Amino acid sequence: EVQLVESGGDVVQPGASLRLSCAISGFNFRSYWMSWVRQAPGQGLEWVANIDADGRLQEFADSLKGRFTISRDTAKNSLYLQMNSLRAEDTAVYYCATQSWANFAYWGQGTLVTVSS
Amino acid sequence: QSALSQPSSVSGSPGQSITISCTGTSRDVGAYNYVSWHLQYPGKAPKLIISDVSYRPSGVSPRFSGSKSGNTASLTISGLQAEDEADYYCVSRTSGTTPYVFGTGTKVTVL
Numbered sequence: 654e655v656q657l658v659e660s661g662g663d664v665v666q667p668g669a670s671l672r673l674s675c676a677i678s679g680f681n682f683r684s685y686w687m688s689w690v691r692q693a694p695g696q697g698l699e700w701v702a703n704i705d706a707d708g709r710l711q712e713f714a715d716s717l718k719g720r721f722t723i724s725r726d727t728a729k730n731s732l733y734l735q736m737n738s739l740r741a742e743d744t745a746v747y748y749c750a751t752q753s754w755a756n757f758a759y760w761g762q763g764t765l766v767t768v769s770s
Numbered sequence: 771q772s773a774l775s776q777p778s779s780v781s782g783s784p785g786q787s788i789t790i791s792c793t794g795t796s797r798d799v800g801a802y803n804y805v806s807w808h809l810q811y812p813g814k815a816p817k818l819i820i821s822d823v824s825y826r827p828s829g830v831s832p833r834f835s836g837s838k839s840g841n842t843a844s845l846t847i848s849g850l851q852a853e854d855e856a857d858y859y860c861v862s863r864t865s866g867t868t869p870y871v872f873g874t875g876t877k878v879t880v881l
Binding site for chain 2: 688690697698700712713714715748750754755756757760762
């Protein structure tokens with residue numbers, strides 16, 4: 654069974670850093686591009702970043718470049734999102750998902766990040 | 771990079787067909803056949819229902835179909851059922867500085 658399980662969401666103050674993790678099982682993690690997608694409360698989906706199967710190529714939403722980084726650890730079957738200088742507008746549920754071009758086939762259940770003073 | 775434009779809501783009676791539009795530009799929807807559709811129930815993760823404009827992943831109901839004309843992609847739900855009541859999002863590859871953009875989302879209501 655394909656499973657993606659996000660963790661690391663928390664309540665943090667503006668300016669803080671946070672690292673999200675996504676544990677993957679049930680499929681060949683090494684073969685897939687992976688993405689992070691977020692959804693602010695009551696709002697729509699927003700693509701955040703992706704990383705290729707080898708971990709060498711990353712793409713980011715233009716508005717997040719410089720603050721967020723994405724990485725993966727094949728040995729641990731895990732995907733990560735490092736978020737720095739967090740702002741109130743980063744408050745959202747963050748999902749990890751497999752990606753093939755615009756096809757996001759498998760999703761985790763999401764982890765909530767709240768940025769508030 | 772602006773979100774793709776979708777109607778905020780669409781409704782229909784059981785058994786009817788409805789169509790949701792996803793309007794972009796020549797830099798996204800119009801440039802690529804990399805447009806997909808997802809549905810999302812409240813409090814749940816999205817689910818892929820149409821890939822690459824018009825392909826249905828295994829296990830997805832044949833009542834869902836996708837198409838594209840110019841800068842607009844469309845999702846049609848035929849034989850509307852109560853279980854189709856959800857939010858629907860398109861997403862496209864773009865040639866802009868943000869490589870992927872989602873639509874604004876459409877709430878489907880079954881009357």
